[in-house]
């Protein structure tokens with residue numbers, strides 16, 4: 137085996153050679169050119185070092201045979217060359233190759249040991265590429281990626297990495313779903329923990345443009361969040377406020393409500409929602425949301441998000457009054473009544489304009505909405521208990537997962553790619569990236585043909 141000292145000497149000579157090439161006496165044209173040249177040189181050095189390191193790790197005198205899983209012995213053939221796509225660029229290397237005469241399976245012990253995936257992106261490169269793809273559309277993403285790393289990846293490769301990460305999120309969710317159906321596991325959770333003191337859940341949906349869905353190209357991406365917050369709601373109804381949620385878990389899927397319910401329950405089990413002393417759900421008025429909450433968490437407190445509820449007021453005011461001052465005064469009055477939980481007065485106020493020639497439609501919609509959801513709008517009680525009444529978190533969650541990334545102008549998605557990109561983004565925003573990346577690293581390399 138080449139010793140580390142020998143490789144170090146080789147590396148030193150290589151660095152000197154590269155430096156000599158770089159440090160020419162002619163005056164450089166610009167600092168940025170110097171920076172770029174040095175970065176390029178450092179990448180070359182990195183590739184050299186990584187290749188040397190891999191060579192060092194491969195056995196210099198390979199065993200003649202190694203055990204094969206089939207029970208027979210795989211025999212050493214020769215050293216086979218391959219290329220790793222890494223964050224330093226493409227790194228060629230050689231490693232011992234074994235072939236089993238019985239099952240014809242080829243094996244590379246070094247690849248297995250280090251989780252190398254020749255010809256594919258390394259886990260590190262894939263993680264960074266996917267992180268970019270989860271943040272930006274693939275084409276500008278790949279341009280930015282190359283500018284920052286000097287490693288060129290096509291937008292297709294960026295998409296592939298992002299979706300691979302999304303698929304890993306999907307696999308993890310599937311495990312969670314299975315576990316969340318396991319009575320024994322649920323009981324053991326109950327024995328071990330009292331659950332969180334107060335946990336919030338919220339649900340929302342946003343329409344995404346899907347290719348090839350014929351008459352229904354816009355499909356609803358359903359998103360949910362689990363979070364905690366120590367912040368109190370404000371004291372007056374006319375203040376703007378943002379919830380600073382902490383410890384947020386986002387999840388999402390493009391599916392029917394019933395199937396999404398499995399994910400709500402499964403992700404909830406990860407947060408011990410079923411054991412929470414107080415579980416509070418925030419949402420808009422959508423029926424599927426409250427049906428799922430009632431089905432899976434019958435004890436949870438259901439609250440219609442304050443911002444959604446108040447959105448119904450202005451359209452009625454605008455059609456009922458021509459003067460802006462009157463509109464404002466009326467809106468303010470209805471908001472205050474709603475804030476104080478005077479639902480009868482609020483509903484009566486809308487009913488008054490139900491027959492209005494122009495405002496009628498908005499008023500009738502408001503009457504229905506407030507009548508159906510009045511038991512979810514007891515805002516004075518919620519405030520008294522210190523509950524959050526605005527679902528800013530998931531609103532921004534849905535916006536952050538779907539609207540910002542999937543609803544870029546003109547974007548039409550393949551269904552699977554949309555879901556996986558959204559899931560990758562959800563994991564990133566939930567601080568789950570390292571967990572998902574670690575799962576990818578543990579993937580065993582493909583067996584040799």
Ligand SMILES: [Zn+2]
Pocket residue numbers: 204205206207208236237238239240241
């Ligand atoms: Zn075999």
